[in-house]
Amino acid sequence: MDLTYTAAEEEFRRELRTWLRANIPEEWTRPGFWEALDPDESFRLRRDWERDKAEAGFAGIAWPTEYGGRGGTAGMKAIYDEEMVRANAPRTVNALGLTFLAPTVMAIGTDAQKKEIIGPLLRNEVIWCQGFSEPGAGSDLAAISTRGVRDGDDFVVNGQKVWTTNAVHGDKIFTMVRTEPGSQRHRGISMLLIDMHQPGVDARPLKQMSGASEFGEVFFDDARVPAGECLGEIGEGWRTAMLLLSFERGASGIAQYTEFRRQYDEIAAVAKRLGRHRDPVVRGELARVLTELECLRLHAMHVLTQVEQGRDLGFEASMTKLQWSETYQDLWEVFDDLLGEDATLDSIDGLDLRPLHAQSMWSRSVTIWGGSSQVQRNVTAERVLGLPR
C-alpha cells in the first residue's frame, strides 16, 4: 500500500499550483460568480483561460508529447484534476472532446485526422459536441434514426440530436449517423465529424429545470459531410462509439471527490449557520452522505491504481458512475432536507441560496446522462456479475 505520489508528480503539483495562483482572478472564486454571469461571456472567459493554460503546458497532461500533450503519468493527471478543483478553476468547456474524442482519434484516427483534430482541441480552438442522444434514442443508443445518404464524396445528413452539451457554442460535433439505408440497431452506423457552422446545421438551446441551458438540440437538414470526415470505418460507428465510451474511465474520480467534498462542506456550513447542525437527524444524514463520499475517494484511488498498473477496468466504469452520481444526488437531497419547509426559497437569513439550488437542480440530471443509473445497473448485473440477460 502506497498512497503517495512520486517526487516528480509532487513537483508537477507545485508548478501547476504556482501557475493557477497567478492566473485565476480572485473574483472567479467568489461563490455564485459563474452562475451570475451571462452564459456567452462565461463561455468566452473559460475558453480563453483554457487556451492560456494549454499554452503554458498544462493541458493534455497524460497525452503523448507527439500530440502536444505533456506525456505525464496517470498520477499527474489525477493531481491536475485535483488542483483544478482546489483552485476553483472554471470547468472545462471542451470536456467531451478532451475525454472521449481525442483518445479515440489517437487510437484509430487517420493521420490527417490526428493532425487536424488533436492540436486545435488541446488549445480550445475547436469546441466539440457529442451527438449521440436523439429524442427516440437516449439510453437505447442503438435506436438512432439520424441518417446520412451517400451523394458522391459526401454524406447528406438529416435528423435530430438532443441533450447535446454546449450545442450553441460548439464548432464541431462527433455524431452517430445511420449511413446504411434500412440498417437495424448496431449495424450500418458511422461516426461522422460534422462542422456545426455550415448550412443545414441548426443548434438551439434547451432550457432545463435549473433555468440554465448546458444542453441543446441540433437539427440536420441536408447537411453535407465529406466521407473522409468519418472516424473509424464507415458503417462501423458502433465499434467507434464503444471505444470512445471506454475512455470514460480514468482518474477523474479524485477530482469529483474533491469537488463534491467542497460542496459537502458548503452544505455543512449552511447547516451550521442555520443552527440545523445540532439536529441529530441532520447530523446522521450528513454523516451518511460523507461516508459515501469517502468511499468515492477510496474508489478513485482504486481506479487510479488500476490505470497506473495498466489494467483494463472495462465494465467497472458503470460502478464508478453509479457511486458518484447517486452519491451526488443524495448529497443535494440532504441539503434540501435540512432546509425543511424553506427548501425552495431563494434566500434565507440573508444567505443567497440560488447557487446552491442550481447545484441541487443539476444533481437531478447526473443519474440520467452518460448512461442512466438503470442502464448502469443492467451493465453491472450482466457484465460484471454475469446475470443472464
Next chain:
Amino acid sequence: MFFALTEDQREFDGAVRGYLADRFDLDAVRTVFEDTGGDGHPASLWKAAGEQGWLAVLVPEEHDGLGLGLVEAQVIARALGAGVAPGPWRSTVLAGEALRLAGSDEQKAAWLPRFAAGEAVGAFTLRGSAPGALPAVEYGAVADVVVARSGDGLTLVQGATATPRGSHDGTTRLADLDAATGEPLPGATAEVIDELAARATVLVAADLVGIAREAITRTVAYDRERQQFGVPVGSFQAIKHALADLHVGVTMAEHAALYAAHAVDERLADAPLAVSVAKAKASDVALQATGAMIQYHGGIGYTWEHEAHFFYKRAKRLAGQWGDADAHRVRIADLTLPA
C-alpha cells in the same frame, strides 16, 4: 499510488479461503452451528490457524510472530467472514494486540508466542470491568486468558468463571464472565485503549465485508440457475438492479475496510474517520446483502437447511458489535461537524 492488496497479501487470502473450501466448508460450519452445547472451537480449524500463521499475523517477530500489519489481518478476517468460520481467531488476535501495545515484557513473553502458535486462546473485551462482570465475551468460556477493562486501564485475567450465553449466531460462542482481579497491563493508556478499539472495529468490519461479498456471490450463482416463469430469476430487472446496487455497496465497503486498516497501521490523521466509515458502511451492506441472500433465494432461503441464515445471523451480531452503523455515524458527525 498503490491502493490494492499486494501479491503476498492476495496469496494469504487465497490460502485461508482455500483451506476453508477444502477442509472447513459450510457442512463443517453447520456441525458447529447445530452443536449448541459445544464450545464452538473446532480443533482442526484452530490447529490450521496456528500452523498457517493466521494467529501469528500481528505478533512481533521477536515473539515468534509474523510481525505483519492490520492490512494483512483484515485479509484473514475477511476470508473467515466469507466462510462464516467459527473459532476464537479474532478474540485471540485482539488479546495479543492488547499485550503487544500495553503489556509488560514478561506478559508479552508469556503469552504472545503461545497465541501465535495456537497454544493458548485469548479473549478481549471493553465491556464491563474486572474484577466483576464481563458480559457476553466472545469465546470467554474457552479462553486461557482475558484482557478486560479495569477502571481506566486494562487487566489480564485468568481463571474467570464462565456462564455460556445463548445466541442465535451459532458461528460464535459467547459467555458471561465473572472475573477476579488480574495483572494490570502497564502501558494501558486511554490512547492505547482507543487504538485497540479501532483495531477491533476494523477486524469486525472486514469480517462483515467478507460475509457481504460471499452472500451476493452465492446469491448471483443461485439466481443464474434458478428458473421461474421459464427463465432464470436472475434475468429479472428487479433482482438485477438490487444485486448491482449491492455489488457497488460491497465494493465500497471493501475499499473502506482496506483503507481503515492501512490508516490505523500508519497512524494517519484521518484514521478515526476511516474506521467509522468502514464500520458504518460494512454494517449496512452486510445486513442488506444477507437480507437479500434470503430474499433472492426465495422460500428455500428461509429454511434451516439452507446456509443463508448462517450469514444473516453472523452479520446481525457483528453489525452491532464495536458500534453499529448509527453509532459510527454519530462519531463521523462528531469528527467532522463540530458544534
